[in-house]
Amino acid sequence: MTTEWWRSAVIYQIYPRSFADANGDGMGDLAGITSRLPSLQALGIDAIWLSPFFTSPQRDAGYDVADYCDVDPLFGTLADFDAMLAEAHARGIRVIVDLVPNHSSDQHVWFQAALAAPAGSPERARYIFRDGLGANGELPPNNWESVFGGGMWTRTTDADGTPGQWYLHIFDTTQPDFDWTNEDVREEFRRILRFWLDRGVDGFRVDVAHGLIKADGLPDYTPPAEGGSMGGGTALEPGITAEAPATPPYWAQDGVHEIYRDWRSLLDEYSGDRILAAEAWVDPLEKLARWVRPDEMHQSFNFAYLETPWNAAALRTVIDASIAAFRSVGAPSTWVLSNHDVVRHASRLALTAENLQGHGIGPKTTGLPDPVVGLRRARAATSVMLALPGSSYLYQGEELGLPEAIDLPDDARQDPTWFRTNGERYGRDGCRVPIPWEADAPSYGFGPSARSWLPQPADWAHFARDQQVDDPDSTLSLYTDLLRLRREHALGLSELTWLPGYGDDIVAFQTSGGFVVIGNAGSEAISLPDGAEIVVASSPVSDSILPPDTTVWLRA
Incomplete structure (x- = not known):
């Protein structure tokens, strides 16, 4: 018997390094998550989604994975994960882990073997290596630009010290893309899926789910200047149905769907309604719906909704379009306002100048938000979202009304976007600052010490959970009330x-x-x-x- 819990679930995203630090090293960890599960149970969420905690050099905050089947010592051990999972399940909270199949870390054993192997070898065939253009191969194989800025190709050096082939990386140079036409890659990820399913996880959020297959021939492509970094378009204008933009040759290729059909059949072998949720920045919504056809994934993030401004006509348009598109394939609509890649909606909804996804905001950004207006709009927007039919995603700290941390010192920033654009884009650090739990504790209760891997704003004490939990007018109380009413009246199924x-x-x-x-x-x-x-x-x-x-x- 299936419950299809995911059709109406409220899923809470945990960014492990910024949620709770049990050992005081300034980095959130799995034991910290376990210690704070009672608070999440009290909030009333159905599941948690954990951003990557796997072994990683942490060049992109764990989205550069060196070992998909182990826990990075920063976050603890596999035993810590098992304990967290058991405690979550005991509290009625399902656990979804973040899987990163588009690319690995350059420290992954496969990529190190590829660098040591010659051109044309089986080791190199697991990644996308190509000869360069020009008389001596000195030019990259095409003109693609990385999501993080700069070129999408990096040249290798052969064992004799001479320049060698180039490898593709949609993101940072330390994140080489897998070649998903290679059966070794497909079989390895089947193994990884089974490893975590056998441990008892309830599903996977699939990172860059629209990026695994590249167009044949890797043709040149220049993206539109107005596009976001992940390939999504802009929000729907009132009364306008979005037309499909030109599809970049590295996004949303038809070949991804056979991969997810394969994964779905694997998940269906397991009891308990395990799910796949796609991070797929795909326009228009009718095309996005292909990711959640009955034999593919269960959910896909609704970034068209996230990118919609606080404008009634635009909201009506995107809500109608979302419900229609997902319903056409028998899937639930999903709704999301914040995550670890976008400016927090308590700031974003009050911006007065354009701000493309991935660029972030900082002290020199034009059109910075009024924090009072931003929080009012965030509370109002969330109150609309949590009444909508389907499944909703929350991002840690939004239930506290956290704004974007704007005034981070330049020397504290860690997002690759900041470095690869020479500081022209602030990137995503501002939404990733460790969250406050107790107003008077070191690091606001994030951990037992005053350390935090990104500096916390000096004026965040009033956002701390202990300051809000008994205040009926607080943002935390608002979220708790909304989630209770949503659950009691089955609004996700209405x-x-x-x-x-x-x-x-x-x-x-x-x-x-x-x-x-x-x-x-x-x-x-x-x-x-x-x-x-x-x-x-x-x-x-x-x-x-x-x-x-x-x-x-x-x-x-």
């Missing part, structure tokens, strides 16, 4: 009906779970219906007047 008669700046719908949801994304207050019973409000409401940047749930 139907949505738009309500007419509201202005262009209002998001208004009824759920079959018994609520009317009204979000004011405009600049003017509006009157609520006569006799409205407010069940939850994202900001204070008095005299049945709904202020701007506020969402309410009313009893239907």
Whole structure:
């Protein structure tokens, strides 16, 4: 019997290095996660997704994996993982791990063997090695630009010291791409999947799930200047249906689907409804839906929704498009507002200048947000999201109302984007700062010492969990109330009906779970219906007047 729990689940993303540090070294770890599971159970989430904790040189915060079947000592041991998994399951929390199949670390034994082997060898065939262009192979095989800035190719040096072949890396030079046309690669990842499934994990979030296959011939390609770093387009404009943009030859190739059909059949051998969730930056939504056809993955992140501004018409458009696209293949819609790769939505929704995904914000960014406006909009946007049918993803710290950490010192930054663009893009460090638990503790309770791998802002004490847990008006209390009502009334499985008669700046719908949801994304207050019973409000409401940047749930 299947429960298909994932159709309506609320899944909480843990960025392990920034969640909780048990040993005081300034780096979050698995034992720290275990110690904080009671707080997540109290919040009311259904599952946790852990960003990578595997053995890694940490050149890209663990997304450069050297051993897919072991835990990096920074985070603990396999025994620590097993203990965390058992404790989570005992508390009714499922565990999803992050799998990185597009590329490995350059320290992976396979890549080290490839560097030591000659051109054309079986060892090199597991990665994408090519001869260079030009008279002496001095030019890269094509013009592709890395997501992190700079070229997508790095030249090797042969054993005799002469320049050799080039290898492809969509991301950093230390992250060589696997060649997924190679059966060795496919079989190795079947082994990796089974390793974690046999330990009891409930599924996998698949990193760069749209990148594994490259177009035949690796043709030149120049991306549009207005595109985000991961290949996604921009948010849908009100009333406009997105047309499919030109597909880059390294993203969203049809060949990825046979890989995920193979993986799905493997997962289906296991009991307990194990899932695959795709990180696939694919436009338009109708194309993204191909990743979650019945014999492929279970979920795909809805980045079109994440990238939609706090604008009622745009929200109505993307919600309709999302529900229709995913429903067409029998999959649930997913909803997400923040993660470890984007500016936190408590800051992003109040930006007053364009900010492309992956660029980040810092002290010199134009259009920096008003933090008061940002938090009001974040609370309002979350109150809309958690009433929508389907599955929702939360990012650690958003339940505390955390903004982006803007004023990080230059010498503290660690994102490869910062270095590969010579400081032109701040990158993603600002959303990855260790989160606060206790206002008066060292490192705000992140760990037993004052150390934290990225510096925490000096004014974050009021965001700490212990300052919010007993405050009925806090962001933590808002999230807890929303999640409880969502669960009690099965809103993730409900139907949505738009309500007419509201202005262009209002998001208004009824759920079959018994609520009317009204979000004011405009600049003017509006009157609520006569006799409205407010069940939850994202900001204070008095005299049945709904202020701007506020969402309410009313009893239907």
